[in-house]
Amino acid sequence: MGAMDTGTTVQLFPLVLLLLIVPLVACVWLNARATAAVSCATAALAMTTGIGHGVLSHGDFLVRLGGLLLGSAISVYAAHRRTTLEAALGAAREVARITQRVILRPISRNLAGTHVCTRYHSAAPESSIGGDLYDVAVTPYGLRVLVGDVRGHDLTALRLTAETLTAFRELAYTTPDLPKLATALDGRLTPELGPEDFVTAVLAEFVPGEVRLVNCGHPAPLRSGRRVELLEPLAPTTPLGLHPEPRLQRALLQPGDRLLLYTDGLTETRAPDGTPLPLLPVAARALSEPLPEEVLAHLCSSAHAHAGSHPVDDLALVLCQPTEAAVRVPMVT
Structure with a gap:
């Protein structure tokens, strides 16, 4: 790999982990299914970039890709937990409103x-x-x-x-x-x-x-x-x-x-x-x-x-x- 390729690789590896921001942001606003779709698209983008630069099998790239996949999985779980808790809280508040109308x-x-x-x-x-x-x-x-x-x-x-x-x-x-x-x-x-x-x-x-x-x-x-x-x-x-x-x-x-x-x-x-x-x-x-x-x-x-x-x-x-x-x-x- 030439000097230019080596420099590009050095810059590429940190960018793979930076892509983790995308599913992390998605899990705050989207449900688990949508977050999973965003995570898959982000992982596909990282792998495509690795293939394009010929570093898909590079050890450091694979470590960072694994971190991206792990973070994406955690984001999907976090989105699932958030939406579940929001639904439960919404149901509890609705029951409380109905109870309040009965009391009053x-x-x-x-x-x-x-x-x-x-x-x-x-x-x-x-x-x-x-x-x-x-x-x-x-x-x-x-x-x-x-x-x-x-x-x-x-x-x-x-x-x-x-x-x-x-x-x-x-x-x-x-x-x-x-x-x-x-x-x-x-x-x-x-x-x-x-x-x-x-x-x-x-x-x-x-x-x-x-x-x-x-x-x-x-x-x-x-x-x-x-x-x-x-x-x-x-x-x-x-x-x-x-x-x-x-x-x-x-x-x-x-x-x-x-x-x-x-x-x-x-x-x-x-x-x-x-x-x-x-x-x-x-x-x-x-x-x-x-x-x-x-x-x-x-x-x-x-x-x-x-x-x-x-x-x-x-x-x-x-x-x-x-x-x-x-x-x-x-x-x-």
Whole structure:
């Protein structure tokens, strides 16, 4: 082999291993079959180049070709593992979304003298599972409603959502007042929460003529009557899981008035330029709709319109309206 051939050979051997970049990149984006096809084409190119330069049987070339083939095989396996894990994760998330829809069952009915209508808006299908939650219970103490938001996303948030709803369904029927109910919920949830986990929550209890509230770090409910106003808590307290000191708040609520409970997906909606959703004007327009379902649909569409191309976060809405047929629920001691 002449001097020129020797120089070409010296340059050729490193290039064979550089071809390994091709299947390595392919395994990141393609499935196993496509990665295998790319690997075969890369190996064929290397062998054709070796034949063309008369070095196919050269020891150093064969060592590098073997490294290329081994790396290609590893790339195919890596592509297979990646696509398998992605499929499993996608299936798990789909099951979680279905489970979440079952847990957050839609409601539109009269319950103990109050019409309750709910709506849950999930963020884009490819996004994470959220932790927004709501539930209602007709108890010996009146109709009770829970709206909350678990910190975090994905399966951990879904598990804590289920834990919160289970605790509420068990304790709402046996705990005589809302501050004690909030304290009991905190005691039940704290052992289940991680060091950075918590649950914001607002509890509402409806009796003729008024609503009783306990707010644990959650956005303030909106009441519409003669005007639309926020029912801010008397004193701020921490979310569930952070040992709140709940205080009872009472507000008038007559037939024809409405109470809107919601999660921070509404208050944190931002326009593309960062402008927050003007909550009170938007809520006032929505609450003027005649039907509860139209109120909630108006709120969701307003949030989408304000956000523009930005995704709207998960959002839970619960609209409560006393009816003319309200009957006092006997208190049980």
